Amino acid sequence: MLRVYCILSIMISLLFHSCNPKNEGKNYTIAFSQCTGNDSWRETMLEEMKRELSFYPNVKFIYRDAEGSNQVQISQIRELLKNDIDLLIVSPNEAAPVTPIVDSVFQMKIPVIVTDRKTSSGLYNAYVGADNLTIGKLAGQYISNVLNGKGQIGVITGLKGTSASIERKKGLMMGLDSAGKTQVGLELHSDWSRATAYALAKKQIEDLQKQDLIFAFNDQMAFGAIQALRENGNDKKKIIGIDALPGAKNGLEEIANGTLYASMLYPTGGTEAIRTAIAILEKTPYKRENILGTLVINKENANLMMLQSNKIQEQQKDIDKRQEFIVKQNQIYNNQKTTLQVVMTSLVISIILGGISIVMIGNNRKKNKQLKNQNEEILQQQKQIVEMNQQIQNAAEEQSKFFTNVSHEFKTPLTLIMGPLEELEKEKSLSANSREKLAYIERNAKKLQDLVHDLIDIHRIDKSKLKLQVTAVHIDNFIQQIIANFRPLAKKKGISLSYLSKTPLKEIWISEQLMEHAFSNLLSNAFKYTPRGGTISLTVEENTFGDYFLIRVIDNGSGIAASDLDHIFDNFYKGEQHLPGSGIGLAYVKQIVELHHGQVTASSKKGMGSAFTLRLPTGHLHLLEEEKKNSQYEPSILHFERNLPQENLEDFDVDSVSFCSSRAANILIVEDHPDIMRFLKEILEKEYNLIFAKSYSDALKKMKNNYPDLILSDIMLPDETGIELLKTVKNNSQFNQIPVLLLSALDTEESIIEGMRHMADAYLTKPFKVDHLKAVVANLILSRQKLKEQYGSLLKPSGNKTEIDSHTPQDKHFLQGLSMVVEGHLSDKTLSVEDIAKELNLSRIQLYRKTKALLNCSVNDYLLQRRMAKAQNLLLQGLHVNEIAEKVGFSSGTYFTAAFRKQFGVTPTVFRKDQLKG
Helix, strand or coil: CHHHHHHHHHHHHHHHHHHCCCCCCCCEEEEEEECCCCCHHHHHHHHHHHHHHCCCCCEEEEEEECCCCHHHHHHHHHHHHCCCCCEEEECCCCHHHHHHHHHHHHHCCCCEEEECCCCCCCCCCEEEEECHHHHHHHHHHHHHHHCCCCCEEEEEECCCCCHHHHHHHHHHHHHHHHHCCCEEEEEEECCCCHHHHHHHHHHCHHHHHCCCEEEECCHHHHHHHHHHHHHCCCCCCCEEEEECCCCCCCHHHHHHHCCCCEEEECCCCHHHHHHHHHHHHCCCCCCCEEEECCCEEEHHHHHHHHHHHHHHHHHHHHHHHHHHHHHHHHHHHHHHHHHHHHHHHHHHHHHHHHHHHHHHHHHHHHHHHHHHHHHHHHHHHHHHHHHHHHHHHHHHHHHHHHHHHHHHHHHHHHHHHHHHHHHHHCCCCCCHHHHHHHHHHHHHHHHHHHHHHHHHHHHHHHCCCCCCCEEEEEHHHHHHHHHHHHHHHHHHHCCEEEEEECCCCCEEEECHHHHHHHHHHHHHHHHHHCCCCCEEEEEEEECCCCCEEEEEEEECCCCCCHHHHCCCCCCCCCCCCCCCCCCCHHHHHHHHHHHCCCEEEEEEECCCEEEEEEEEECCCCCCCHHHECCCCCCCCCCCCCCCCCHHHCCCCCCCCEECCCCCCCEEEEECCCHHHHHHHHHHHCCCCEEEEECCHHHHHHHHHHHCCCEEEECCECCCCEHHHHHHHHHCCCCCCCCCEEEEECCCCHHHHHHHHHCCCCEEEECCCCHHHHHHHHHHHHHHHHHHHHHHHHCCCCCCCCCCCCCCCHHHHHHHHHHHHHHHHCCCCCCCCHHHHHHHCCCCHHHHHHHHHHHHCCCHHHHHHHHHHHHHHHHHHCCCCHHHHHHHCCCCCHHHHHHHHHHHHCCCHHHHHHHHHHC
16 A cells, blocks of 8 residues: 555656756846947847847846946946846946946956956956957058058048057058058048048048048948048949948948948957856856957958858847747646646545655655664764864874974075175175175075075965954055155166055054065065166055955056966966066965955056056954954064065166177177176176177167177076077077077976077076086187188188088078079179179178178178189189189279289289199
8 A cells, every 4th residue: 555655656746747847057147238339330249149148048138228428337237236137248438437336346246248348457257359459450461462562542540549449550550561562641530430431531532532442440431431432423442441240231231232342350249248158157167358350351252241141140030930939838838737737736635645644654764764874974974084184184284394394404504604604794805706796695595585484474374373463554654664665776776656545544454564565575576577767656545335445556567478367376386488586475465465354466468567456355344353463462473574675786787798808709698687697797708798688679689789609598588588589599590690508597308408499509507507608608609610710711722621510501501592692693793792682682781790700701802702713713724814804703804813913912824824833
């Protein structure tokens, strides 16, 4: 009987379960705040979003149009937040006014996707948009191709001062400059609208008709220009736009009809924005920066693009019909399910009520048995967890002991270095050179000591040995004290250092010692990467809701690569460019800020500067009682007596030149560390002329001005790497004969192999032996000198074979080409240096420099000696003097005889007699 009741119950449960729809996933709400929706491009963006959302029935989509108003958009976003949205997509009307409200959404842990235009702060999860610079450049190259690299064009720009217009103009000029000699003959500044473009074109119709081609920064302005030209009787002018939107009267259709010559595709990114939003909501991998591609749409591919667009629209209509059908079927299904449930419930309710007591008794017995087994398993697991925790605790203690022991092992030799140093510095008999070397040792020993302290401090925070102890601090006074410590350094480096408070709040609850260390680290980094004449500012403000301070350290230095931004707060991370330093300073800053219940973020653009933002809570309600400083407070165990940054040392003058003698070889030293520069100068200045450069760009400039005999370069440079400098030298016909010696702290096998693979002449690692470095430098310079002598001997009529197996392929190729050109034109009386340079595809200066470097003579001297060498061979063959003069490029026998006598000290006739007698 019990079995019958169980079977019936199971059948009924299965029946009800089969009638219930399966869970199709979590429901989401996505909101889209559009700056304005009254143009075809943004309407297409919205259509693409809706098309993509049709594949996600569990997503609710809310759309708001700000109609070009900042205030309307801000109020709409606030209204959207009341709808419990899961994600916000926003196209800001203007960056600065809209940024605060978008930042507040991001800080509420609601994902934010910015499309088309970015916000000022960079606080968003993803960006979707096209690259206007790339579009402009592509248009410039296409126009040059259409006009065969010549002619002039008229340009109709968008609203003057907008980023899109500026970047498209910049890209256009780059494309024109790289592809030919096409010039901009006329430029009209419109406001993106067809009507304004039409009015401007009508006003300057005569000048517009003189242009070979017209390029508008969007299709609508292009249509305005077409209308003006047609009204003036000209419908043959080639006009190119940007957008190439599908649909009636849009760019794609007008290209297919022949009205518009071509257009640069400017994708809206609606589909990509929705796909990125779904990836964020479903916690699957996604790209933060989604830069959309572009291509040229013209008569050749417009029809295909239209077919594809029409096909997509037809498929979308079919999808909409199918969804309507599915909705109707679901309604029918739900009605049938309800009826069936009522009937089945009435039919089986009596059976279920009768058997439920028996089933429950059996279930209770089984559950009791299961609970007993589960309790035993839990007890066993708890025992295992206790044992594992004990093992982890023991391992942590052993690790801590090891860390402490290693730290002390570092400190002991440091003490034995710095102690005797202090005694040595007191010696009055030391020379100035010896004192300078002792200063090198002391500075770097203190730097090593600071690194050991940083490691110990990070370890203590990681192990929670440091308890936060805060007090109320006047924020203006606190920051002014920190800035005062850096004023001398700012003055020495010629950097503007400023502080600005934008908040009425003056009290902040922090640990002064810890936070002073955090700000000192950030300011030290700012000074390290900001050039002379730059600016560093520290600003304090509050967020929109007044519950957080936003403290920013901003500089206009070299900036941080985008690939490094997500990792700069990781321990020991130094970036793909192997930035100088230990890689622990920013990790330490992050730990200090998080200890204060805050966050630190960074934003940067390569070559433009960086901004670090500390987000710290206002007031003290977020603090635990034990985190507030009281009478039992114990002093911090962290180390705060630090040296000022290395930049406060006397800067090395890289524009200085160390001259030894006019016969000494010239060495270009490329290094950004002042002490290393001074050290290399000391050990090399007595034998060589030295030129200094502190960066890749500086090195290229000084190479062109000085043409060194050897380049000695570090790999880690501020702007590019030494490997890039090596590749530039070896792939440039002007400099590829210069030997390059790489000197680096990167001593891994991969780094050495990479350097040698790019044709480095030698690779030495730091620390290096001075005698070893001197020997390598001398050998490289001597080897290049022998190369010059060997090729110079080819000019002598000795006929000896030259061994050139050790020479670079570029040198061999140049000398072979030079020899072939000269040999083929020896009889040409008008042959000049310019003619030879043209044959070799070199400038006159490049030809002179390479000939001087490899053959140790001028081009004219080389040409004369080759003519004389051939004349000697022809004399021995018995030819007449006048005939020989003509064959070797002399205008007369008399001129040839005089030149021969000046070269060899005898006349051609005497030379032939002497050779025949011998």
